Amino acid sequence: MSQRTGTPPAVGNRKPSRLGRLGRAQNIPYLLLGIALLLFPILDSNRSQIDVAAFAGVWVLLALGLNIVVGYAGLLDLGYAAFFAIGSYAFAILASGQFNIHISFWILLFASAFIAAMFGVLLGAPTLRLRGDYLAIVTLGFGEIVPRVFRNLTPITGGVNGIVGVDQPKLPAVFGWSGNFGFNPIPYYYLILGVIVLCLFLINNLRNSRLGRAWMAIREDEVAAAATGINTVTTKLLAFALGASFSGFAGTYYASKLFIVSPESFSFQAVSVVVLVMVVLGGMGSMRGVIVGALLIYFIQSYVLIQLPGWIVSATTALNIDFLTKLDIGSYVQRSNFLIFGIILAGIMLLRPQGLLPSAQRKVELEGGTSDEAVADLGSA
Amino acid sequence: MPILETRGLTKRFGGLVAVNSVDISVEQGEIFAMIGPNGAGKTTLFNLVAGLYKPTSGQILFNGRSIYPVRDFWRTYSPPFAAYYMVLDSIRRGLGLGPMPLGLKPHAVTALGVARTFQNIRLFSYMTALENVMVGEHPRMHAKVWDSLLRTPFARREEHKVRERARELLRFVGLERQADQYARNLPYGFQRRLEIARALGTAPKLLMLDEPAAGFNPQEKNELMQLIQDIRSQGITVFLIEHDMKVVMEVSERIVVLDYGEKIAEGPPQKVRTDPRVIEAYLGKSA
Ligand SMILES: Nc1ncnc2c1ncn2[C@@H]1O[C@H](COP(=O)(O)OP(=O)(O)O)[C@@H](O)[C@H]1O
Ligand SMILES: [Mg+2]
Numbered sequence: 001m002s003q004r005t006g007t008p009p010a011v012g013n014r015k016p017s018r019l020g021r022l023g024r025a026q027n028i029p030y031l032l033l034g035i036a037l038l039l040f041p042i043l044d045s046n047r048s049q050i051d052v053a054a055f056a057g058v059w060v061l062l063a064l065g066l067n068i069v070v071g072y073a074g075l076l077d078l079g080y081a082a083f084f085a086i087g088s089y090a091f092a093i094l095a096s097g098q099f100n101i102h103i104s105f106w107i108l109l110f111a112s113a114f115i116a117a118m119f120g121v122l123l124g125a126p127t128l129r130l131r132g133d134y135l136a137i138v139t140l141g142f143g144e145i146v147p148r149v150f151r152n153l154t155p156i157t158g159g160v161n162g163i164v165g166v167d168q169p170k171l172p173a174v175f176g177w178s179g180n181f182g183f184n185p186i187p188y189y190y191l192i193l194g195v196i197v198l199c200l201f202l203i204n205n206l207r208n209s210r211l212g213r214a215w216m217a218i219r220e221d222e223v224a225a226a227a228t229g230i231n232t233v234t235t236k237l238l239a240f241a242l243g244a245s246f247s248g249f250a251g252t253y254y255a256s257k258l259f260i261v262s263p264e265s266f267s268f269q270a271v272s273v274v275v276l277v278m279v280v281l282g283g284m285g286s287m288r289g290v291i292v293g294a295l296l297i298y299f300i301q302s303y304v305l306i307q308l309p310g311w312i313v314s315a316t317t318a319l320n321i322d323f324l325t326k327l328d329i330g331s332y333v334q335r336s337n338f339l340i341f342g343i344i345l346a347g348i349m350l351l352r353p354q355g356l357l358p359s360a361q362r363k364v365e366l367e368g369g370t371s372d373e374a375v376a377d378l379g380s381a
Numbered sequence: 382m383p384i385l386e387t388r389g390l391t392k393r394f395g396g397l398v399a400v401n402s403v404d405i406s407v408e409q410g411e412i413f414a415m416i417g418p419n420g421a422g423k424t425t426l427f428n429l430v431a432g433l434y435k436p437t438s439g440q441i442l443f444n445g446r447s448i449y450p451v452r453d454f455w456r457t458y459s460p461p462f463a464a465y466y467m468v469l470d471s472i473r474r475g476l477g478l479g480p481m482p483l484g485l486k487p488h489a490v491t492a493l494g495v496a497r498t499f500q501n502i503r504l505f506s507y508m509t510a511l512e513n514v515m516v517g518e519h520p521r522m523h524a525k526v527w528d529s530l531l532r533t534p535f536a537r538r539e540e541h542k543v544r545e546r547a548r549e550l551l552r553f554v555g556l557e558r559q560a561d562q563y564a565r566n567l568p569y570g571f572q573r574r575l576e577i578a579r580a581l582g583t584a585p586k587l588l589m590l591d592e593p594a595a596g597f598n599p600q601e602k603n604e605l606m607q608l609i610q611d612i613r614s615q616g617i618t619v620f621l622i623e624h625d626m627k628v629v630m631e632v633s634e635r636i637v638v639l640d641y642g643e644k645i646a647e648g649p650p651q652k653v654r655t656d657p658r659v660i661e662a663y664l665g666k667s668a
Contacts, residue, residue, distance in 0.1 A: 202530050209529035209536060210522045213508075217516045220505035227431060227499075229491035229520025229583050238526060361507040361563075 057192030065246025071285035074219030079143025081271035087251020116248030124240030162262030283355025390439035496585035517582025
């Protein structure tokens with residue numbers, strides 16, 4: 001065992017200083033992107049666009065969190081909205097006039113992530129023996145139950161009206177800025193940017209860690225994972241807990257930014273499905289992919305789908321064909337928002353079934369899958 | 382004291398008795414083989430030891446400790462569960478129902494030092510060879526959740542150590558060049574070896590190999606037997622299932638023969654080879 005055969009040193013083995021690593025060529029696009037994101041509110045004085053960007057960040061956080069559960073651990077969770085709701089309500093109850101409790105945003109940001117994680121364990125525990133479709137159905141149930149509980153627990157949650165007048169973050173005054181976030185989107189933008197960077201740091205650490213490998217092993221083969229000494233129960237619960245904690249972050253931020261929480265914000269169609277679509281379309285298990293997926297879907301939903309009827313109306317008027325204008329396609333389009341959304345999604349998935357920026361594993365998986373099928377087809381022909 | 386011992390171990394699947402009151406004892410440091418025709422219950426016995434199946438009756442001891450049924454509740458479970466099980470156990474015994482049928486979970490058995498490979502290879506297909514072995518090292522790592530999340534200096538050092546050890550193990554089984562390939566892309570023979578490396582990653586005291594030479598040509602079989610001897614010379618006890626009598630005769634010190642779930646012979650290769658019941662079981666059925 002002592003004779004060393006000439007193995008080339010693997011890429012991961014080089015160890016330059018941390019600063020040196022930042023300067024590597026492949027990181028330059030990321031550095032530029034980082035600078036652009038930091039400067040964006042300064043260069044762009046349009047506040048509503050900054051506002052949109054700040055909300056987009058919520059979806060990025062949610063997608064990153066769900067990616068842990070679905071992409072890393074392979075647990076198909078259709079009830080992710082539940083944890084988002086729990087994070088939002090936890091914050092709204094503990095920082096509003098509802099009970100006249102006003103705990104600091106900065107404490108609650110982490111506290112409600114912790115509360116969401118606890119519920120992740122609580123709701124995850126009964127599902128541990130389930131797999132695939134069965135797991136999906138049970139989590140779907142939880143995702144529906146939780147917002148309903150909030151809607152009906154009127155004395156605590158304000159029922160259908162929700163809780164209005166949620167506290168907003170405060171910082172010490174600096175450079176002539178009062179430190180109050182108020183309705184100014186710029187501090188919110190930087191806040192979500194900071195939270196996302198923190199989460200990226202944590203998730204990146206997880207990927208190549210004892211825990212991250214254990215998740216992937218469970219995703220690949222649960223029996224083999226157990227045979228290599230992985231406690232599948234605690235490892236799966238940790239995936240639920242950590243995934244939920246990210247949506248706890250998102251929920252706190254969302255509640256304070258929106259100034260209000262209401263049960264309608266956390267429905268299956270509005271959150272669980274959309275976030276899952278972001279993850280799958282972006283590329284399951286790939287951080288970059290999931291971020292791109294989240295931004296793209298958010299853009300389609302909050303911009304393209306809303307503008308589309310207007311575009312069509314102006315296009316038909318510009319064409320000036322009487323018959324087209326009379327058809328009033330614009331209003332049809334407006335009413336078939338979901339249909340168009342679905343068509344766009346189906347189109348993207350047909351073109352790139354592996355997701356926009358797939359993880360390395362997914363790439364091999366799909367390549368392998370198609371060639372296996374090809375062989376099978378030949379065999380049966 | 383034997384490293385592994387089963388007493389009256391029985392497993393039924395409905396009406397079928399897959400393992401029927403089998404007593405075996407594997408001694409520390411030996412290469413012990415189990416042979417028998419297809420369907421004799423060999424894999425089932427492995428699964429019972431590994432905690433994948435729960436025995437219908439009987440006892441399994443590892444290093445003298447009863448891993449089925451579990452006896453030392455306080456050492457095995459957290460206090461509330463231990464207390465609960467102890468009460469149930471004494472009630473059951475009082476009623477003459479026998480001990481609580483509690484077994485260790487597969488991961489707990491592995492943590493005690495029993496590693497195994499599977500008859501139909503079960504690698505993590507979409508992880509690299511190196512990652513597969515690193516997963517194997519999971520039970521001997523100590524990084525906690527926050528270490529993983531924050532990549533603490535401890536986690537970093539441990540990660541480095543684990544990676545080096547995984548490379549070492551890949552070299553040991555002859556896969557150093559394949560470290561960065563996906564497990565599913567490896568040729569069949571390499572996959573078998575990788576599975577052994579992954580099992581060795583858990584730092585086992587007892588290594589259970591389920592037909593590791595299946596589908597090998599004679600030369601590959603020889604190389605594998607060499608590897609098994611190397612593993613034993615590191616102080617790891619090897620418990621081996623093998624179909625091919627000849628292979629087993631060369632490498633193992635003692636052999637047990639199963640047929641229809643029952644132990645029909647046991648002893649050194651020379652003795653087993655000439656046992657009339659073994660000859661009948663093999664010649665009478667081999668296709
Ligand atoms: N999970 C199971 N459920 C039902 N029957 C099983 C199961 N596992 C094994 N058996 C049966 O038990 C018998 C022994 O199988 P096995 O242990 O795989 O044999 P061997 O490994 O010696 O070829 C076979 O008849 C098999 O069909
Ligand atoms: Mg078998």
